[in-house]
Amino acid sequence: MREALAFEPHFESLERQREAARLGMWVFLASEVLLFGALFALYATERAEHRAGFVEGMKHADVIAGSVNTVVLLISSYLVARAVHALRDDHVRFAAALTGGTVLLALVFLGIKAYEYTAHIREGAVPGGHGAFYLEHRADGLVSYFNLYWLTTALHGVHVLIGMSILAFFGVALWRRRLAAVHAHRLEVAALYWHLVDAVWIFLWPLYYLMR
Amino acid sequence: MKEANHPSTALAAVIGSLLVLTGLSLGASYLRLPGILHVVVALAIASVKVTLVVLFFMELREHRGGVRFVALTGPAFVATLILVMLAEVWTR
Numbered sequence: 001m002r003e004a005l006a007f008e009p010h011f012e013s014l015e016r017q018r019e020a021a022r023l024g025m026w027v028f029l030a031s032e033v034l035l036f037g038a039l040f041a042l043y044a045t046e047r048a049e050h051r052a053g054f055v056e057g058m059k060h061a062d063v064i065a066g067s068v069n070t071v072v073l074l075i076s077s078y079l080v081a082r083a084v085h086a087l088r089d090d091h092v093r094f095a096a097a098l099t100g101g102t103v104l105l106a107l108v109f110l111g112i113k114a115y116e117y118t119a120h121i122r123e124g125a126v127p128g129g130h131g132a133f134y135l136e137h138r139a140d141g142l143v144s145y146f147n148l149y150w151l152t153t154a155l156h157g158v159h160v161l162i163g164m165s166i167l168a169f170f171g172v173a174l175w176r177r178r179l180a181a182v183h184a185h186r187l188e189v190a191a192l193y194w195h196l197v198d199a200v201w202i203f204l205w206p207l208y209y210l211m212r
Numbered sequence: 213m214k215e216a217n218h219p220s221t222a223l224a225a226v227i228g229s230l231l232v233l234t235g236l237s238l239g240a241s242y243l244r245l246p247g248i249l250h251v252v253v254a255l256a257i258a259s260v261k262v263t264l265v266v267l268f269f270m271e272l273r274e275h276r277g278g279v280r281f282v283a284l285t286g287p288a289f290v291a292t293l294i295l296v297m298l299a300e301v302w303t304r
Contacts, residue, residue, distance in 0.1 A: 026279050030286035037290030044294050048301045063238075070234055078227040081269040082220060195270045199262045206254035210241035 018185040025189045029196050032159075036200050039152045043207055046148065050141020057145030058212045060125050062116050066209035069112050070201065076105035077198040080167065080191040087174070090181040096174035099167055099187070102194065106164035113157055120146075127151070149208055156200055163194045226268045233261050 011017040047054045083098035120126065124133030127150040129143030170187055173179050179186065237257040245253060267273045272283055 022275070023278050023282065026282045030282050033286030033290060037286065037293060040290065041294045041297050045297045045301050048298055063241075067234070067238055071231065074227065074230045074234065077265060077269050078223060078230075081223055085220065085223070192270055195265055198269075199265050202261045202265070203255075203258050206237065206241075206258050210237065210254050211251050212241070 014182065021185050021189050022192075025192045029192060032196055032200075036152070036155070039148065039155070040203065040207070043148055043152070046141060046144045050144060053139045053141025053143070053145045055212055056137060056139035056142050057125075057149065058209065060120070060123065061209045062119065063209050065112050065116050066205055069109050070205045072105050072109050072112070073198045073201050076102045076109070077195050079105070080194050084184060084188045084191050087179065087187050088181055088184040092174055092177050092180060095187070096171055099171040099174060103164055103168045103171055106160055106167070109160055110157065110164075113153065113160075152204060153208065156197070156204060159197045159200070163190075163197045166190050167194060223268065226264055230261055230264055233257050233264075 007014045007017040011020065079098045080102040083095045083102070086092075086095040086098060124131045125146050126133075127147045129147070134143060167190060170179070170190055174187075237254060240253050240257070241250075244250075266283065272280065
């Protein structure tokens with residue numbers, strides 16, 4: 001009975017609905033890859049032409065903060081992957097705890113990112129290329145670097161915020177036992193989005209912290 | 213239906229590898245590798261990490277057909293875009 005209620009009438013079976021949901025999410029994620037891919041392409045060409053500004057810009061990056069955030073997102077991805085498996089096994093409360101852990105790590109990520117942004121703003125390394133910072137640091141391409149840095153990391157940050165909100169919603173629903181093993185594909189689809197957020201950061205970390 | 217239940221040890225091995233690769237990438241960034249090698253190493257390690265995330269956390273390993281095709285489309289188009297744009301810059 002529970003299974004019968006878990007899928008919409010226009011699907012033949014729960015498994016068909018799961019496959020449709022999964023494929024739909026992958027198509028959406030492919031469009032996200034193109035969005036971030038355009039920014040990566042811009043990074044590649046700007047860096048190829050103005051390497052000095054990119055190397056100089058990265059000297060103002062907080063490598064420790066960026067690296068900690070990399071570890072934070074990797075672990076958060078692991079936790080939500082575990083949560084999907086826990087829900088499939090009908091360990092609903094355990095799945096809720098794992099999802100909650102992911103949300104907490106997302107908050108840690110945003111906190112560290114906010115700390116980094118504050119430092120950049122204090123220093124004057126803001127988008128637009130105006131102010132004392134850019135009079136003092138004149139490396140060719142530095143303005144492009146910080147424009148791209150802010151645009152790309154802020155866009156990623158918005159994704160973290162959205163993914164975190166969706167997972168928080170799932171965490172609460174799981175904790176209240178409103179979801180069971182038959183609904184595991186819903187959490188799976190939300191988790192796919194979260195893994196994409198992690199995958200994008202895996203590239204942002206070397207691009208904006210390591211490739212000095 | 214193939215909702216194979218990964219033993220949690222498999223996922224633990226993947227996160228372990230991801231953390232080791234993160235350490236390697238950080239370490240390599242301080243090696244002052246010559247020229248483009250620096251960039252190649254950083255991006256190669258990142259690519260391996262993303263592949264692990266996609267295959268194991270996102271379970272692409274277990275899916276066939278449409279999902280695999282769609283999953284490859286995005287990265288393939290982005291790679292094409294980057295190559296064409298870089299080719300234009302390098303041949304100016």
